[in-house]
Amino acid sequence: MIFLELFWTFFKIGAFTFGGGYAMLPLIQEQVIVHNWLSEEAIVNFIAVSESTPGPFAINIATYVGSQVGIASYNQNLWFSVLGSFSATLGVVLPSFIIILLVAKFYQQFQNSHTVKGLMTGLKPAAIGLIASAVVSMATTVFAPVGFGFDIFKNLQFYISAAIFILCAFLAFLKRKKIPPVVVICISAVLGIATGYIFNL
Amino acid sequence: MTKFKKALKLFITFFKIGAFTFGGGYAMIPLIQHEVTEKNKWITDDDILEIVAIAESTPGPIAINSATFVGYRVCGVLGSALATLGVVLPSFIIILAISFALAAFQELRAVKYAFMGIRAGVLALVSKALITMFKKCPKGWVSYAVILFAAIVGVFTDINAFIIIIISALFGLVTYSIINRGSQK
Numbered sequence: 461m462i463f464l465e466l467f468w469t470f471f472k473i474g475a476f477t478f479g480g481g482y483a484m485l486p487l488i489q490e491q492v493i494v495h496n497w498l499s500e501e502a503i504v505n506f507i508a509v510s511e512s513t514p515g516p517f518a519i520n521i522a523t524y525v526g527s528q529v530g531i532a533s534y535n536q537n538l539w540f541s542v543l544g545s546f547s548a549t550l551g552v553v554l555p556s557f558i559i560i561l562l563v564a565k566f567y568q569q570f571q572n573s574h575t576v577k578g579l580m581t582g583l584k585p586a587a588i589g590l591i592a593s594a595v596v597s598m599a600t601t602v603f604a605p606v607g608f609g610f611d612i613f614k615n616l617q618f619y620i621s622a623a624i625f626i627l628c629a630f631l632a633f634l635k636r637k638k639i640p641p642v643v644v645i646c647i648s649a650v651l652g653i654a655t656g657y658i659f660n661l
Numbered sequence: 662m663t664k665f666k667k668a669l670k671l672f673i674t675f676f677k678i679g680a681f682t683f684g685g686g687y688a689m690i691p692l693i694q695h696e697v698t699e700k701n702k703w704i705t706d707d708d709i710l711e712i713v714a715i716a717e718s719t720p721g722p723i724a725i726n727s728a729t730f731v732g733y734r735v736c737g738v739l740g741s742a743l744a745t746l747g748v749v750l751p752s753f754i755i756i757l758a759i760s761f762a763l764a765a766f767q768e769l770r771a772v773k774y775a776f777m778g779i780r781a782g783v784l785a786l787v788s789k790a791l792i793t794m795f796k797k798c799p800k801g802w803v804s805y806a807v808i809l810f811a812a813i814v815g816v817f818t819d820i821n822a823f824i825i826i827i828i829s830a831l832f833g834l835v836t837y838s839i840i841n842r843g844s845q846k
Contacts, residue, residue, distance in 0.1 A: 476826050480716075480723035482790050486815065490822050501780070505767075508779045509759065511786065514680050515752025516689075518722035523756040528764075538761075545757050549749060556721025557745055560729040561738065563715055570715070574841065575834065580718050582833020585804040586826050589811025591791050596816050598787065602780045621781040628785035633792075641786050642683065645779055652778020653771050661774070 462533045463547040469495065470522050470551030477518070478583040484518050486590035488525075489597060497529050500601045508649075511641045522548040620655045624648050667736045668743045674701065675728050675747030682724075689724050689748075693731065703735045724748055803836045 469491050477484040485507075492498050498506075503521075510520040523545045530544020531537065563570045570576060602621050604612045612618050628648050631639050655661075674696050682689045694709050716726035725745055732744030766772050798804055807829045814820050 472823065474721050476823050477720055477722070478718070478826075479794070481794065482787055483794075484722070485787070487822050504780045504783050505776050507783045507787065508776070509756075509763065511683070511783075513752070513755050513759065514683055515749075515755065516722045516724040518725070519749050519752040520756050523753050524760050527757055527760040541760070542757065545753065545760075549753055553721075553725050553745060553749060556719065556725040557729050557741070559719050559721070560715070560726050561733060561741060563719055564730055564733040564741075567715075574837070576718060578834035578837030579830045580833065581799070581803055581837045582807055582829040582831065583826065584798055585807035585833075586811045586829030588791065588794050588798055589808040589813075589829075590815050590822055590825060591787070591794065592808070592812040593815025595784070595787055595791055596812075598780075598784050602784050617777065621777065624778050624781035625785055628782040629788060632785050632789040640683075644782050644786060648778040648782025648785075649775040650778070652776065652781075653774045656770075656774025656777060661777070 462529060463543055465495070466526050466529060466544055467547040467551040470526075470548045471554060474518070474552040475555035477587075478580075479587045482517065482591055482594070483587040484521070486594040488521055489594050492525055497525055500597065501605070504598055504601055508645045512645055518552050519549060522552040616659055617661060620652075620659070620661075624651050624655075627651070664736050664739065668732075668739045670701070671732050671735055671740050672743040672747040675732075675744045676750055678728075679724070679748040680751035689727065693727055697731055704731065708734065803833065807832060 473484060473487045473491060476487060489500065489503060492503060493500060506521060506524055507517070509524075510517050513520065526545035526548030527541040528544075529548075531541035533544075534540035602625065603618055605617075628644050631644050631647070632641075678689055678692050678696060682692055690709075690713060693712075694706070697703050698706055698709060712727050712730050713723075715730060716723045719726055725748065728744040728748040729741045732741035734740075735744075767776075795808075798808075810832075811825050811829060814825055815822065
């Protein structure tokens with residue numbers, strides 16, 4: 461059943477994500493694409509939506525995937541989309557909830573445990589390596605949506621995306637002034653619309 | 662305050678935190694600190710640092726971990742359930758509402774162009790997040806080896822990310838025990 465599958469997939473994702481921010485992204489990317497729930501492009505689009513709405517990325521993406529899958533599976537029925545969102549969100553929250561309750565009870569043992577410290581020395585860098593691989597696969601979607609090859613250099617969209625990326629990276633990495641992600645997203649949206657209409661893509 | 666009232670207050674507080682933080686878990690920490698230590702005096706500043714440390718070394722989103730932990734400290738399992746529900750609910754409602762609108766608008770020409778630009782912008786934001794995480798990561802050959810391993814296997818093979826995570830954790834455990842063998846009795 462689709463709702464059980466949503467719940468279980470997001471339960472696993474919740475249980476295996478260590479570290480905040482985008483640590484969940486590589487797992488989401490892999491699982492959501494394997495299940496054919498969303499395209500890579502839709503995931504990248506949704507990151508922008510999540511950055512522009514309140515709340516943690518994990519909850520936002522679970523709710524979104526759940527609603528899309530629920531509504532697609534049952535004839536565009538709104539209630540199934542709510543049920544889908546509920547299954548996925550409950551799944552992603554439950555592992556944290558259970559584990560934190562246990563840790564809160566056995567705090568001293570947890571804090572001094574050499575096993576926990578040892579596991580963490582592997583888990584932290586693993587999250588970074590996996591996000592790096594997620595960035596590579598995102599870059600493929602952004603720069604070469606139809607695959608890499610010699611002809612991407614003939615494609616106008618490639619140059620536009622590259623220009624917007626360089627500008628946004630410059631803004632995001634500015635040291636003196638911290639520019640909020642929402643502003644970077646707005647600027648890239650305006651540039652996308654302007655170039656899209658000018659070059660009639 | 663009765664236990665139930667306290668739990669209700671937790672729910673409302675974390676609902677506010679969930680509704681007003683943009684950018685996820687780490688952005689929430691200062692807000693949690695303000696609401697939980699300064700305003701309501703539920704726990705001390707030292708406890709907040711403790712909570713961040715625990716949230717980082719347990720699986721799951723930082724926001725959920727902190728809400729569950731604070732809730733438990735303040736009034737047990739009931740508190741943790743209500744705090745977690747509070748922090749999740751705003752996102753859940755907002756995204757559910759947006760997901761219908763998103764589907765309706767996505768076919769518009771202007772929206773398609775906007776998302777073409779946005780995808781390039783998001784790539785820049787995630788790259789920045791990646792570099793920030795890399796800077797905060799402990800240095801040393803174990804870290805670098807695991808980063809390289811996870812990135813290369815992630816990019817070039819179809820091996821499941823769960824398996825990469827398990828292998829990395831075990832590798833960390835083994836190297837940690839070998840390196841610290843002398844310091845433990």
